[in-house]
Amino acid sequence: xxxxxxxNPDNPKLxxxxxxxxxxxNLHDLMSPFLKGDYFIIAPDQGGHxxxxxxxxxxxx
Numbered sequence: 001x002x003x004x005x006x007x008n009p010d011n012p013k014l015x016x017x018x019x020x021x022x023x024x025x026n027l028h029d030l031m032s033p034f035l036k037g038d039y040f041i042i043a044p045d046q047g048g049h050x051x052x053x054x055x056x057x058x059x060x061x
Contacts, residue, residue: 006041016043020049 004024014035020051024043033042 002045004041004043004045006043007039009040011038011040014039014041016041018043018046 002024006028016024016027018024018030022030024045028041028043
């Protein structure tokens with residue numbers, strides 16, 4: 001798993017969980033026009049998506 005982080009860590013936290021076939025970074029790009037206010041965004045890439053590398057197993061994620 002790779003954790004994408006955006007914004008100031010002192011701001012309220014918002015976790016974006018991506019559905020199948022999309023990375024956390026892609027989800028952030030899609031959702032950012034709809035997010036009003038200043039948040040610290042946490043958007044993980046699960047195995048096989050984005051910067052997480054190859055999918056190995058659910059236990060490893």
